[in-house]
Amino acid sequence: MSGGPHLNQPGGRFRPSAHEAIRGRERELRSLADAVRRLVRFTVTNTESARETGAIADELHALADRLEPRLSGTPPPRYAADGAATEPHDHFQYDVMLGLYNPLALPIEMDWEPPRAIGRAHFTTPYEGPPGCVHGAVLAGAFDQIFNVANLMRGVAGPTRELSLSYRRPTPLHADLVFEGWVEEVDERRTVTVGQVRHGDRVTVESRGVFVRIGREQVMEMARRHREPGSG
Helix, strand or coil: CCCCCCCCCCCCCCCCCCCCCCCCCHHHHHHHHHHHHHHHHHHCCCCCCHHHHHHHHHHHHHHHHHHHHHCCCCCCCCCCCCCCCCCHHHHCCCCCCCCCCCCCCCCCEEEEECCEEEEEECCCHHHECCCCEECHHHHHHHHHHHHHHHHHHHCCCCCEEEEEEEECCCCECCCCEEEEEEEEEECCCEEEEEEEEEECCEEEEEEEEEEECCCHHHHHHHHHHHHCCCCC
16 A cells, blocks of 8 residues: 555545445445544534534434434444455454544554555544643554554554553644554564654654464454354
């Protein structure tokens, strides 16, 4: 995957999803997710009157009431079927940080430029921590998934065991940020992945993660058990 417009994004190239619950409605589901993203941003930045705010809330509740009866008892799987994912976003289409179809996600736009996973982000007000800066917990979540992409593309993925961040300087909101992650060390039991985020030519945060090495089939089995009725 190279730089430039990203898949299934306004103005970008389009490709079908490998995910069984998304395939065939990629544009429509992405449009729904983008609409909710806008609402999140407007909710934390608008200064409308109480009357107008209440009227808008009533309209949105009516839309939610329209959608709720159509929900199935079991949520769609989080991951694409084994072997179907071919590029970074295919792996995490409902992810809270990278998911094109999850309105909680920015989403961070991912590229794979061997040997590095590259994430591009422009965080807005809903992601604010210190005044004018990205929340530290948001940055931690971002690194966790940047590292997951680096590990997956290298074929050495597994659950996170440790994740540490060194906050070198504030990471600004409303700014173009570039995350990088790369595998530093691999043995039979663990993968060590490191990275940084830059604003322009300045590194704002450095991170290091340790991941337990397990096979993808074990991850998919965990996901299958989670979806079974009565699994919690």
